[in-house]
Amino acid sequence: ELNTKAVEDPTANMTAEEALHWQIVHRKKEGVEALIDDCLTRQDAVGVLNNVLLPAMKEVGDKFGAGELILPFVLQSAEVMKKAVAYLEQFMDKVEGASKGTVVLATVYGDVHDIGKNLVKTILSNNGYTVHDLGKQVPANVIIEKAVEYRADAIGLSALLVSTSKQMPIVVNELARRGLEVPVLVGGAAINRKFGRRILFLEDSGEPYAPGVFYCKDAFEGLSVMDKLIDPQAREALLAQIVEEAYAELGKPKPVTRKRERGQSSIPPAPHIPKPPFWGARTISYMPLEIVLKYLHKPELFRLSWGAGNTHGEDWKRLQAEYEARLDRMTREALRNKTLQPQAVYGFFPANRDGDDLIIWDIEPFQRGDEQPELREVVRFAFPRQDFGEHLCLSDYFAPMDSGQVDTVALQIVTVGRAASQETERLQNAGDYSEAYFLHGLSVQAAEATANYVNQQVVNKQLGLPPAQGKRYSWGYPACPDLAQHQLVLQLLPQAATELGLELTASFQWIPEQTTAAIVVHHPDAKYYSVGVDRLEQILEA
Template sequence: MKPSVSSLYQAVELQQEIPPLLIGERANSNGSKKFRELLLADDFESCLKIAQEQEAKGAHIIDLCTAYAGRDELADMTTLVQMCAGSVKAPLMIDSTTPECIEACLKLYPGRCIINSINLEDGGANLRRICGAAKKYGAAVVALTINEQGMAMTAADKLAIAKEIYAIAVEELGLRPSDLLFDCLTFTVGSGDENLRDAAIHTIEGIKLVKKELPGTLTVLGLSNISFGLAPKARRILNSVFLHEAVEAGLDAAIVDAAKILPLARISQEDREVCLDLLFDRTAGQEPKPLMRFIEHFSDRADDDFDEEKGSGRTPEEQLFHHVVTGDKDGLEDILPVLMERYKPLAIINQMLVPAMRHVGELFGKGEILLPFVLQSAEVMKRSVTLLEPFMDKIDGESATKILLATVQGDVHDIGKNLVDIILSNNGYKVYNLGIKIPAEAIIEKAKEYDVDLIGLSGLLVKSAIVMQESMAQYKAAGLKTPIMLGGAALTPKFVAESCVPGYDGPVVYCRDAFAGLKAVREFEDGTLTSTVFDRITSVEAMKPGVKDAAIDRDVPVPTPPFIGQRYVEAIDPQELFPLVNIQALFRGRWGYRRGKMGAEEYSELLTTTVQPIYDGLIEQSLEQHLIAPKVSYGYFSCYSKDNTVFIEADGTTYPFAFPRQTEAPHLCIADYFKTKEEGGDIAGFFVVTIGEKMAETTARLYDTDAYHDYLMLHGFSVEVTDALAEYWHAKMREELGIGDTNVQGVVTQGYQGSRYGFGYPACPDMDVHKPLFAFLKPEKIGVSLTENMQMVPEQTTSAIVVHHPQAKYFAV
């Protein structure tokens, strides 16, 4: 499982797919004059608004600090932590050096926090207290490279202190390496102090050393210190360039004002070089010195002087390249005939279109372009090839590398596979997309028939990963040695390396996403493709599975349900669901409109002018075309727990639901939240909800007609609307049980109690429980069926067990 933190609303991975993790720094009484003045005026609502504004501008985490002379830090922090818990989706960083304050906040916050910070300034006494609280409440910790002699200045000293902290926090106190975010500290290069001319160099080198010498740990940096003392406009550029260099060195997270970071693509090469001269003390000894050159260079810079030149007078070759990179289909019919007067169609594809798509992939990898725009570029590529095809010889393209793609047997999810198809086919490769639920026998048959060079297999949930593992023996027995690429949400490099690679004679490669698949294909062409390997990091402390150390209250009263048994509900207005759609998850996660290296204003404009209108248009389309038909099968059932199993009594039959237990503290299991038979038994709720088949049919048509961008948009929208339906019905069930006051608009009050756990997800990954669930909920009547791998059809369907216990929370095993 990837190291993450969480709020009441969402989990955030500490290692972002496109680094760094951005930690908003403005809700800090020491770093923000505005925040401090609001705090001194006891204007907590406005303090909260600053946190919310940072989230809107792209911060993944919000740093919260209220320490200030004359104020009651404990009272201020606990007040704001509670307010943020209910109103800010981004997880919190508790910024305090007072153990009592930190622990009070951890008790209140309904998620996993980061603590900022620990150090060895007092020899480790405070560190031990704070790490003890982090261990107890499951928090991550920022560790500053400071000891009794002060702040580490050199890279070697930074590493030495980091190792000391690691020894105490991990080896002595039992934190995991991934619980530590080391801050190697940086000092300004803008003061003119000769002793600090190499400050950035030592910080960059310190990050590299920590990542190398302390594997599994993470790194963080208070970014803006590097430019302290310089003009605001120049600081913005220097900070942005320094951030890029730090990320290249291995930086995982940055404490920044997200609104003041520029995407590197918007900084001219000349500006970059001047910044790099200062950061790395280049051309030292020359006059003027790097600092003076930097000051002079930016002395008359306007704040909005960051736009790239639009360019004019492009050649037709450059125009086509630009069309692909910008995703602009208009005018292709005029450009391509001109180019065909000078080039053969295949030359246009290989020498212009494919390099343009590769450049798009490179920009995506750097975080300078977002996934929706990649798909728009792919549409330009596809349209261009379609226009060129009538003029191509039959032999054209026959030598292209051939890849077979399939979603494995029993799995109905195809969005990941189809994205791989889009990226590969529009980079000049021949792709055979077999579709979903493809058995190993068919994959073997088609791989031989098409004589493919690579095989790509996809699957979303845990069961699909097992299918991939078990099918390796079949591919081996069939004599295949074709490289196999594996991808899907349930896969990890460790699983592929240890469970799939040994069972097959050819290379088996873990691919995190479509661009990792593209990289694997290119490595195959270069003759460098090898199987995935996993470097195991030995755990310092391993606790036996099955140990219970979570204190679950056994005296919680059992609510009285309105009925016992199963019911159907179909009269649900789709407009009731839209207020519950998780906009952040949709825009950033499903659609890929992440801020990345984009400036805050630019990102805000993108959301306002592009993303929100797409969302509004999909709501209108779904209502006009009746794409959403919400239906529910649900019920309440008597039950009791024993060890890790909940026994459900329905229709005269007892159905066992076995749940896994965490192997690390606090060793939670869903069964812990239910009373045993000896305690009098309990009540469990279950539901299956679906928005129907029409949405899936519509997304399939978009994909088949090469409308890649619209396909991604509608598919992501449908998944989040399905999740909104699940949240809507969970609210209804809490209302029926008398344990929550969440109204249909999704306003969560302090009456919210319990949790819902979706089958196939972190706390209950086993999909086989769908078999007993279908036996007593009978969702076939609302059009839902099961595949042989226990996955539900239509894809836009979800299921869950509803737990009423007030301590029930989300966790992973």
């Protein structure tokens, strides 16, 4: 019986310190208090933190960096760590300086995305740092004032979009102007290491910002940078390294780009222009969640939003089965708690192409059924054109102004509501990091599922399009990258604001975050493409 128990419990022959370390790495919360009590008979609370808990989280970080752990497992380890630290705190004398340092975190002004920032907060706070999270859409002056108030050892800034990342150098330059010496860590999908090197140099003097600007590709690199910044010797070496790299980056000649001929695509006219059942906008205030989620793209949910990434073989089969069960459970919870509420506004509008622009005409003469409707421009979308390959532009898929025909364009805005964001925030604040992560991922993908459902089952069917037609292009993606055009979509579909309560930030992102807008193109030849640099030319010019 003893042998059986030893096989069943991997920690049976371990010391309390080894067992506590093992439970953090293997995401087991049960019994950590008793293990800590045992550890405290041999060392004080700070010793347990520094010698047992922090090394365990370091191993978790190392395994994540090596691709041995997926992100949800890291968050579950962080939950065990949080529970252990919360219990240990009662034995700590606050004057011992148990905190390694103080960090102020914020998602920059105009940006509503905070999942990345939340991950950084989780990792730093569970590795001995005091973290003050200012939230999202935080103005530069507030970030700086709070850094002074909390006597921060560093500021961490996150941004998802290129447009909002411009707030980062504003913070750096304002810190310098005020004579403050706070290192700045930057990260997020919008930026890279080159960006971090460039914004090190101040606008006024052209000199490097002395305390340093550090690009961190993920939360664990942020932890590594912080650990070096609080060590005077390591800090000096790190600063010297980033300044050297930044000057090297500054000295690089700009890549020579060949001037390309501006071409036109050869898209033929659509063989048939569909007539919509109505002109203008309609609201869908309710859609059955269980039906909408049938349009969920599970590989994207599991691998991208739920962090399965490159898991393969038997590991993938096990994880896939676990995720299928989780999706079923979370769907039932969302139905019961109403945390995911699919809604939409969509509409049909008369339109014509004018070069690279798509003109939307006033719907009133068309609603009246005028025999020769007066064409009054109300909105103009300017779309970029490829300067290589087929020279495609979204406007090419619509009838030109001189064709004698008025075309039809569909627009849609979908959301799963604010409740998902509120519940994600509640879980995060309660220390349920992995559940917050899973819910955020599901809500984002549920918004995509809603967009697919409205596109395929509402818009395309009402236009009478066959299954292969009616492609959906969302703003922020290659064919229509300008998020500022969300304002124009909202102008045409005002019910999104007045009836569904949707808003736009200063950088034209949707609130709530789990919202997406799109233009639907009926042309049978429509396809997805990029307007970026031709990959072949990138290689030739490298």
